[in-house]
Amino acid sequence: MFVRAPQDLTVADKSEAVFECEVDAFPVAKVTWSKDGKPLTVKDGAETQAQTDKGLYTLRIPQVDSTKHMGTIICRAENAIGSVEHPFQLNITTAPTWKAQLKDIDVLRGQDAILSIDYQGYPIPEIIWNRADKVLESDNEKIMLSEDRKQLTIRNVQIENEDEYNARIVNEFGEITSKGKLNVLELPEIQPLLVDKDIQIREQIEYSTTITGRPLPEIQWLKNQKPLTASPPHIIIETVEEDVIKTTLRIDNIVSDDDGTYTIRAKNRAGQKESSSKLNVLAKLKFFKGIQDENIIQGQPVTFQCQIEAIPKPKVTFYINDQEVKSTAKIKVEAKGDVYTLAFSKVDLPDSGTIKVVADNGTDKSEITAKLNVCLKPSLVGKPTEAQVSIGQPARIQCAFTGLPMPQLTWSRVDGQPLNEGIEIANDENSGIAALVFNTTTMTDKGAYLVKATNVVGAAEQKVNLDVKEIKPTIIRDLEPAINATKGEPMTLTIGANGNPKPTARFFRGVEEILPIEGQIEFKESEDGQTFTATI
Template identity: 25%
Template structure:
């Protein structure tokens, strides 16, 4: 072995012994961007006394997408116009004579929902057939899915899993014809896809309808609901309430349902059912009963000493939104130091004897108002004197 070969081997051994595996850091390690935004991830190597090589890879050894670029020295990976497919882990691998080291960055791409309906429609089905329409939503964050019928504000009862929401009819009826919309929503936006379904009925099949589908009533009033039905032979009409019996203060005359002295417990969905020998049909009325406030004061009687704090709370039941106003009974006004809050509290930090009296809380909503009283007695401070004689 000649002298030059021995020298080369010795130099290589000395270099290898002194070399250390590279130390690197990734910045940022976890990053979240919106679809269409750009992001750069840096692979920083600590210690450059020995030659090293950098290489970027995507998880599962997938090739880098066309919109992913690496700087000439490998230190920066840039993703331009980020898309959902860019989401995942990116690994920077650094090699030198002593070995290799890697670091990973995680990229999340947020994007608005996309919706797919199966079947896409339009649908033409016959009376009595079972029908189901599947709505599949994708997006990040994962969107929430719900179905609505065009012309109605009610959410439909459906069967939902993580990414799929399915609307089903065990037996379709003529009144089920219409346009249905699946809505998918997340923090990045909302997407709606519609499908039209036409139910073709046999001759003489009943078809129920109501003139008013949504009713807002005031507590204590009387409400009437009228149902119409076509078909041969003439359908028999009955009324029921979803998941509850009809109110006990109700009467049915022909096709008209009357509910007297309605209360908030009478809110809900009322169902008109028309039946003949060819089948049945349903129509729905949604009733919401609103009530005026009923106010109370806590406490309604209070005794305090001058200089103490006074706290009164006005509570009210009734249809929201509720507002509160405090007054003094009679002509006296609230003390200048009195503070009131939007949730019905009254506070006087240091009461005086002149603050004694009756306080009135007025709770109001768009239907009416209610008053509640609190009697406040303020006693003067006790003074202890010393009597002397000369």
């Protein structure tokens, strides 16, 4: 127990302070001196002495320092039986000094603002709170001062309470002043809030809102929580900042990639607010590009491709003759973006049929079809049938072709001349037979004929010859073996002949041909073309 406890002491700054105590204890007590929870040591400018036989203990501070020593000091005595401690005050007469000055503070409008200070000095200074030139005192409504006047509370702060506040600390040795700014803040507000929207593709949409806050917030538009700082050209952001912020996000000619969540974010020192809209881009299921009928040679590749606009994205299925098609070694089914492809590395005859595409997104369903015709080019079957006849006889020339589909057959003359009248074209395209029928041949029918077989994937040509032979002339009335002629009188030579084509006649005297001379030599031919006369 303390027989004599240390007493409070007031000394001048930089002077000596001595504290003594007497302790009655058995076993002998250990006495420690501490300030602010830490033992006072030589490093702190303190000295301690102990006369344990008399129970006397001393704390000596040769040169007190108001910043280190002023305040409450604890004297603690303890032994194996227990402990006891006694607080006492060391007051150092000094001008006030700051331990904690006023700081600028941010307070939300409607909340309480608390301005705090801490100091040291002795004698205990007077604390005077000011706003501009007005001294502030507690009014139990708006202004509250703590009992030690180190804390000023302003209740339910409003914009008009924003100002600079002063705390002045005064005692007989001096005074100090501290200033702090009260900033009244308001959380960002967004009006109207964004709402979810459904929009058709290629239409336009606009989000407009007004943002307030104190200080005026910084704003940012986001898509799917990523800033729209480098937005596509069809997304336009317009912002006007005055007493409030008015901002608009407009999306022109909406595409499917514009689907997403759009957010306006406003942030100031008071906090952050966001408002979001889920933009659902819709598109009625539509085939922008359909598949086309294809005529493909057997063994060749072919691709059917379509482009589909639809939101939500559809499930697309290909069918051949109503059987679903999946990718195999020969067939590849794939989708890239809105383009869907069915590709054959080669086609075979059994692949012919109807290709169908069915698109279904749960909201709409549509289908398109096209024909796949696996074809064979026309080709000659066997050898052509040519003809050799005498003039006037009937004739038939022909050849056979195959192909898929069966080819169309056309005839022409190799020399480019038109077919003679009376020639019958006797083609049978179902069986691939191309034929020309001559009921009666003439010499003009003689020649080479060209037959052309054509289908959707190609053509083939074949030359067919018709040879027409002439019938040699036959003498049916020969010249008289001897002719008696009278000088000065006319003489007639007559010969009869036939043949096909109709023959012509020429007269000779020895080896010299007799030619007509007006008034002297005259030639005539009978109407039937079989009798020829020369009159001299």
